[in-house]
Amino acid sequence: MERGFFEHVLDAFDGFAGDDHGPVHAAAHRRGLKVWFGASDGSAAREHYEAQLIRVDGEAALEIGFHAENRDPAANEATLDRLLTVEAEWRDLLGEDAVAGPFLGMDRWRRISEVWPPPDPDDPEAAMEVAGRLADYVDAIEPARVRDSLR
Numbered sequence: 001m002e003r004g005f006f007e008h009v010l011d012a013f014d015g016f017a018g019d020d021h022g023p024v025h026a027a028a029h030r031r032g033l034k035v036w037f038g039a040s041d042g043s044a045a046r047e048h049y050e051a052q053l054i055r056v057d058g059e060a061a062l063e064i065g066f067h068a069e070n071r072d073p074a075a076n077e078a079t080l081d082r083l084l085t086v087e088a089e090w091r092d093l094l095g096e097d098a099v100a101g102p103f104l105g106m107d108r109w110r111r112i113s114e115v116w117p118p119p120d121p122d123d124p125e126a127a128m129e130v131a132g133r134l135a136d137y138v139d140a141i142e143p144a145r146v147r148d149s150l151r
Contacts, residue, residue, distance in 0.1 A: 005119065006033040008127040009051060009134070016135035021142045035134065037142060046070045047079060047145065051134045054104060056115055063104065064133050065113020066141045073108040080110040083144060090140035098137075112141060 006028040013035065017024070025045070026035045032052030036045045051064045066083075068076040083090070084100060091098070094112070103109035114133075119126035 004028065004030055005121040005127060006030070006051065008124065009033050009131045010035075012128050012131035013134055016132050017138045018135075021138060021146075033134070035138065037146075049134055049137050049141075050113075051130050053118060054115075056104060060118045062116040062118050062130070063111075063113050064116065064130060065098065065111055065137050066145075067103060067113070068110040069103075076108065076110040079145070080112070083112060083141060086144045089144055093136055093140040112137070 010026050010028045010033050013026075013033070014024075017035075022037045024035060024037060026033065028034075032050060034045070034048050034050045034052075036048035047066075047068050047070070049066055051062065054061055054063045068079040070076050070079070080100060087100075090112075094114075097114040098112050099114060100112045101110065103111045104115075119130060
């Protein structure tokens with residue numbers, strides 16, 4: 001059986017992301033890849049990084065970035081607010097393509113992410129490019145997320 005595109009992204013991601021974020025947990029599936037740090041339980045995974053196929057205005061797209069998907073919408077807003085107070089720390093690496101705000105199609109969740117055209121699943125360079133950009137999000141946001149959550 002052929003491996004999926006996002007499994008290849010996960011393999012490449014391991015080589016791109018810094019190793020100073022703690023234990024990495026990941027789940028790759030047919031439509032995406034989710035990466036989180038810390039405990040392996042479900043609560044730690046509520047704030048995570050994702051590369052996933054989505055629909056925007058009815059069109060297929062690839063979304064890459066950080067998500068806050070806590071059950072409590074106020075917790076998601078608080079996470080985003082904390083990250084926005086240190087935006088200068090992560091904006092230099094992520095650039096203007098990174099959009100902070102409500103998750104696409106789910107107002108209770110928050111994101112810092114960007115949207116790309118869908119990748120060619122048969123292109124190994126596309127998997128590398130997606131992995132590198134997902135690692136950029138981790139390296140830019142995770143230090144501030146962890147530091148600010150300890151306050």
